[in-house]
Amino acid sequence: MADIIQLLPDAVANQIAAGEVIQRPASAVKELLENAIDAGADTISLVIKDAGKTLIQVNDNGSGMSETDARLSFERHATSKIKHAADLFNLNTKGFRGEALASIAAIAHAELKTRKEGNELGTRLIVEGSEVKEQEVCSTSIGTSFSIKNLFYNVPARRNFLKSNPVEVKHIIDEFQRVALVHADINFSMHNNGNEVLNLKKGSFRQRIVGIFGDKYNQKLVPIAEETDLVVIEGFASKPEFAKKTRGEQYFFVNDRFIKSNYLNHAVQNAFDQLLSKDQFPSYFLKLSIDPTKIDINIHPTKTEIKFEDERAIYAIIRTAVKQALGKFNIAPTLDFEQENSFNVPLKRENEPVKAPTIKVNPNYNPFETKTVASPKKPRTENWESLYNSFEKDTKDIVEHLEVEEHKEEQQVIATNWDDTEEEEQKALLQLHNKYILTQLKSGFLIVDQQRAHERILFEQYISHLALGKGVSQQLLFPETVDFTPADAELLNELAKEIETLGFNMDKVGRNGFIVNGVPAELTDQNIKKVMEGLLEQFKMNESELKLKKHENLAISMARSAAIKSGKKLSAEEMNKLVDELFACEMPYTLPNGKPTIVSLNVDDLNQQFDY
Ligand code: ADP
Ligand code: MG
DSSP: OOOOOOOOOHHHHHHHHHHHHOSSHHHHHHHHHHHHHHTTOSEEEEEEEGGGTSEEEEEEOSOOOOHHHHHHTTSTTOOSSOOSGGGGGSOOSSOOSSOHHHHHHHSSEEEEEEEOTTOSSEEEEEEETTEEEEEEEEOOOSEEEEEEESTTTTOHHHHHHOOOHHHHHHHHHHHHHHHHHTOTTSEEEEEETTEEEEEEOSOOHHHHHHHHHOGGGGGTEEEEEEEOSSEEEEEEEEOGGGOBSSOOSEEEEETTEEEOOHHHHHHHHHHHGGGSOTTOBOOEEEEEEEOGGGEEGGGSTTOOOOEETTHHHHHHHHHHHHHHHHHHHHHOHHHHOOOOOOOOOOSSOTTOOOOOOOOOOOTTOOTTOSOSSOOSSOOSOSOHHHHHHHHHHHHHHHHHHOOOHHHHHHHHHHTOOOOOOOTTOOOOEEEETTTEEEEEETTEEEEEEHHHHHHHHHHHHHHHHHHHTOOOEEEEEEEEEEEOOHHHHHHHHHTHHHHHHHTOEEEEETTTEEEEEEEEGGGTTSOHHHHHHHHHHHHHHHHHHTOOOHHHHHHHHHHHHHSOOTTOOOOHHHHHHHHHHHHTSSSTTBOTTSOBSEEEEEHHHHHHHTTO
């Protein structure tokens, strides 16, 4: 029988390799940014269109390439970064496989323009599906510019697997931030569909963090520094009071490379020990420098996981360093805290005229009137106790069908019968621990959780607004400008329609800012930035952990963020209103997640406790 093994043609081999290296536009972005850094650039710009599906362009002012190198750079295993096997154990560059450009060129239309310092002219190359289509001399600035068009044009399966533009943009922003964070000595900018997303000037690590995540980070960070023979650690962790409900900004960099490590993450979490509860996560930005011979970055094709020779020692050193920094900070916050005020973060785009915020005033607005806007669901009567009774009769069946086993008991207790003839007996409401509202019933008493009650009320209100497609907005007398992280701003763009339906009226300003002109009526006296951040935080958490539908998630998140909190003192009038509105709800007894909003105890139980 004839031999059947053949060598694959290069184009096919490259396409197969591309499957491993380039999973989505963000992977191509990462490779191109890293090449620019390896080329010694100190100014790098990224331009994307349609989430990188139509165009990814990276321009740098680095070393540039000769004509021959330009042509060779697209070959597989073509690299200038290692020569011998031994070099693999002493890497100082991001790239070393010589695979990225070959892979990208196999599945896209690529254009390269490059010029070396000292050369008058540069080289322009067009490569499509691994084939060089054009090569010519051209005039171009010193450095390199790669344009990648029509990514996956010849791999439809992969193209069809891409997520929506906002999701792919988020992946790109994530990669961009990882690279930009650890290279604070390089100017970076990013544009998406012609809009500037980020513009970061050279500076310190702290300035870079603040440049990306916002000014508020400046006071959140505790510096961390530790030097041992094995590893040098430098960076920041967030103060415990700024911990998040989602794993937000958690970054490890080893020798200037972003890595993921559950094990080392545990070391940081552990250092916070008693300072955080189980569902709180610190933010951190930690740079580790280690002798390259003591790590192996080779175990993963996209290189976000690495192997350490001495992982346990590194764990212990990180844990101690973070613990010490937190301790120091607790004892002497002012001494420990060097603040850098000269932030070089441009607040607006160059050449952009300064736009005065538009002020919309509602002439009917009376700041002394609490109910300026009618709530869509008015309590049916002022006497909630009779509501409670009739509600209990109407909906007993529904309640019992709620398959929330652990709460069944409470619901049955609530559903005990009582006599509602004595309506004249108006019950005073009593607030306990600024958290619960207590009231007497004929058969016992009722305890309402103020925060959960308000969450239920708002949830039903928001769900109905979203279903009807229109909510109630209260114009602000003084519109507020709120800045978000790029990822949150992107999420807001994605949710723009729904957010408006909830009652927000906002205009985009600058890169990641919004002018808030109007808010849902119940929010007028709240800290809007905090509510919106809480909303997005909750939304992200629900999205990743509960996989809720968009409307439900938004209504839950918004209700959670906007609700009256435990710890707030309420007036008698406020308590009455809250309980009234709760009993006007379709399902007053529980939160959407099944947790109870009300607990009732009857006199018989009490008598038993007292041994009557
Ligand atoms: P690797 O980065 O692993 O070496 P790549 O396929 O990413 O492989 O790049 C191949 C080679 O092309 C690099 O080794 C480098 O010599 C050259 N190169 C790529 N991008 C640039 C750039 N932006 N500036 C200068 N040279 C570059
Ligand atoms: Mg590379």
